[in-house]
Amino acid sequence: MRRFASGFLLAGASAIVLAAGLSAAPWAGGRPRAAPPSGALLEQLAQPPVRTSLASQRIYFVMPDRYANGDTTNDRGRLAGPREATGYDPSDPAWFHGGDLAGLTGDCADKRRGLARLKDLGFTAVWLTPPFRQKYVQGDSAGYHGYWISGFDSIDPHLGTESEFGAFVDCAHRLGLKVIVDVVVNHTADVIRLSGGSSFAPPSSAPYRDCRGRTFNPAKYVRKTFPCLSAARMPRRATIPAAEASAKSPAWLNDVTKYHDRGDINFTSCSDTCSEQGDFFGLDDLFTEQPAVVDGLADVYGEWIRRYRIDGFRVDTARHVNAAFFQLWVPKVLAAARSAGVDDFQIFGEVVNTDDAELSAYVRNRGLPNVLDFPFQDAAAGLAAGTAIGRAVADRLTNDDYFRSSPDIAPTPPTFLGNHDMGRAAYEIRRRNPGAGRLLERVLLGYDLLYLMRGAPVVYYGDEVGIVGDGGDQRARQDLFATRVAEWKTEERLGSPAIGDGSSFDVDSPIGAHLRLLGALRDSHPALATGATVVRRAQGRLLVVSRFDAAARREYVAAFNAGTSAARVSVGTATPSSGWTPLLGGAQQARSGSDGTLAFDVPALAAVLVRADADLPAASPSAPALRIVRDGVTPAWRLTATVGGRTPVSVAFVVRRARGSWSRLAADDSPPYRAFLDPGRYRRKERVQLLAIARTLDGRVRLSRVLTFTVRR
Numbered sequence: 001m002r003r004f005a006s007g008f009l010l011a012g013a014s015a016i017v018l019a020a021g022l023s024a025a026p027w028a029g030g031r032p033r034a035a036p037p038s039g040a041l042l043e044q045l046a047q048p049p050v051r052t053s054l055a056s057q058r059i060y061f062v063m064p065d066r067y068a069n070g071d072t073t074n075d076r077g078r079l080a081g082p083r084e085a086t087g088y089d090p091s092d093p094a095w096f097h098g099g100d101l102a103g104l105t106g107d108c109a110d111k112r113r114g115l116a117r118l119k120d121l122g123f124t125a126v127w128l129t130p131p132f133r134q135k136y137v138q139g140d141s142a143g144y145h146g147y148w149i150s151g152f153d154s155i156d157p158h159l160g161t162e163s164e165f166g167a168f169v170d171c172a173h174r175l176g177l178k179v180i181v182d183v184v185v186n187h188t189a190d191v192i193r194l195s196g197g198s199s200f201a202p203p204s205s206a207p208y209r210d211c212r213g214r215t216f217n218p219a220k221y222v223r224k225t226f227p228c229l230s231a232a233r234m235p236r237r238a239t240i241p242a243a244e245a246s247a248k249s250p251a252w253l254n255d256v257t258k259y260h261d262r263g264d265i266n267f268t269s270c271s272d273t274c275s276e277q278g279d280f281f282g283l284d285d286l287f288t289e290q291p292a293v294v295d296g297l298a299d300v301y302g303e304w305i306r307r308y309r310i311d312g313f314r315v316d317t318a319r320h321v322n323a324a325f326f327q328l329w330v331p332k333v334l335a336a337a338r339s340a341g342v343d344d345f346q347i348f349g350e351v352v353n354t355d356d357a358e359l360s361a362y363v364r365n366r367g368l369p370n371v372l373d374f375p376f377q378d379a380a381a382g383l384a385a386g387t388a389i390g391r392a393v394a395d396r397l398t399n400d401d402y403f404r405s406s407p408d409i410a411p412t413p414p415t416f417l418g419n420h421d422m423g424r425a426a427y428e429i430r431r432r433n434p435g436a437g438r439l440l441e442r443v444l445l446g447y448d449l450l451y452l453m454r455g456a457p458v459v460y461y462g463d464e465v466g467i468v469g470d471g472g473d474q475r476a477r478q479d480l481f482a483t484r485v486a487e488w489k490t491e492e493r494l495g496s497p498a499i500g501d502g503s504s505f506d507v508d509s510p511i512g513a514h515l516r517l518l519g520a521l522r523d524s525h526p527a528l529a530t531g532a533t534v535v536r537r538a539q540g541r542l543l544v545v546s547r548f549d550a551a552a553r554r555e556y557v558a559a560f561n562a563g564t565s566a567a568r569v570s571v572g573t574a575t576p577s578s579g580w581t582p583l584l585g586g587a588q589q590a591r592s593g594s595d596g597t598l599a600f601d602v603p604a605l606a607a608v609l610v611r612a613d614a615d616l617p618a619a620s621p622s623a624p625a626l627r628i629v630r631d632g633v634t635p636a637w638r639l640t641a642t643v644g645g646r647t648p649v650s651v652a653f654v655v656r657r658a659r660g661s662w663s664r665l666a667a668d669d670s671p672p673y674r675a676f677l678d679p680g681r682y683r684r685k686e687r688v689q690l691l692a693i694a695r696t697l698d699g700r701v702r703l704s705r706v707l708t709f710t711v712r713r
Contacts, residue, residue, distance in 0.1 A: 037662045046693045046701045048650035049410035049667040054346045054456045056529045060123040062461040065144040068481050070102025077157040087136035090484040093474040094141035101160040101168045108171040122519020125178035135189035148189040151249045152300045169308045178311040186317040187283035191244045195237035203263040203278045204235040218289035222324045226290045229257035260285045288321045294328045302336030318349030327367035354378045357633045360402035373413035383562045384446035385432035390543030394535045401674040407664035415455035417446045423476050426468040440494045441605040448607035451518035452558040464512040465504045466494035480504040532669035536571040544571050550697045553615045561602040570599040574646045578614035619647040621694040626704040636676035641692035649694045656689040682711040
């Protein structure tokens, strides 16, 4: 048995290696076990995970048509006639109302209007629904929301001009705001007519046939020359009305063979293939298995990045494209961003799913860099409502490990309480517990959860002025400027009276004030955005976590009480014998005992945040105990490392194949420390070596025993 000498100093580093015993038994056909990593390699492997710049963002999600009307001359899209021609009817929630890019931009200085208002509210980024040219009217409503795109290469005239879009981006960047544009890759506006007597035809299960009549599986050609196609041989005969033959741009979008042509998704009984190839509520579903479609979507969206240096995309209906699409499209978009000088371009997708493991597959397996955190929304809104327990949020944090697609980057998803489809934050909290009362306090607690936990908080426009709404979709898309929708004038507002004929820009809301306070806290204490998280207590309606500032070596404790009476909290911390300064929630000065125990009171339906006055004590890590078991939720094998003591550490999991060197599987700085080994990336019954490396904030490391593992599927 071989051991490192205690106190061995890493070459070129200040870390001390305190190695656990390591077996030297033969492996892989009698080859001797390789030595564990040391020196510069060990230092490299042991590094804690980093977080992308998205972790530090606070995002305002806005529908420009409903924010502010800066130019009344574009209200009808430069057209004349009734609403069926122009799409404009400001008295009806289903039609264009006149908001535009000029109104959203403002004069770039007035803190009561435009982008300067968002900056003053503490936001660092603005995400706007698709600003591209729409098919103005479909059925009995208009494309005010932006998701019925016909012109992917131009701005919708209802919102303004390309020059005004450029002014919007320039103003945002001058104010220090990132610009995130909503994009659609799954579908276009509904133009194609399918055989069957209706544009909303039921889905066809017919196989695809090439132009010679031979059947083929599109999934096998995503990286190859695609078979020739003809409109006559598509699953349903597809035609375009003569008046709309050139309605879409770029021009390749007017070719019916660039679409799946199957008919509508049946959401009650649809297979995965049907969900990916069917029309989403009648919208023309792009044939994203075709390389030409991938390239076309990358080119048209890449041009927006190159021309305006926007900072990120939110991808609509991301679950409805084929499994390989993002693996091909995302690198092309990122390359376009780099060519424009945007080296930290962010992409996150909308996949409506509250199951952690299922949702994470879009990141781990499909190549989508990030996803909106629907599971956290469900848990956080439930806790604020009093229907979920603190353990639900804690479990969601634990399951971040499933979302790790890079061995070096910690998952940091955009988090939210409500949106334009499901309903506003206040509505989402109320509907979970309609008779609970004290809704304003519960909403403020919900935002405490968003801002004091990991993730990039997303606030839906209008929530900051207390709009509640009474449902999702059209009932959650109120005007901020003076509305002409009768029912919106009398709707309930939190913290202020019904708006009547007034403007929301003249409302001083307690929610907006609270968001400013929370944003300032995240600015002053970056650990709230980028620090590691340790759950200290999750019991009943209580949740208590520690957040760590690795650079400053300081610990924060945040406590959330969703109960209707005050609670006395007593938790262990990593900072013994220290005073703790209150930062939020009116807590009194507290002091931790010699064992790190900290006690304080948390008011009902409120959060408390305190920061240790003393630095985290220097200490050596304990040797991690490494285990590997079947995950049980995914096909992967789950590695866990248990590290004793209260010293905060990160754990790197490393693997060595028989003819390779040590490489990282993952790095985790929030317990439970876990990584996942995907058997599909190894040969059947391949034998590998596994090791866990615990690292303290000051760089001291300690190794587990090496495990030899035979990969089984």
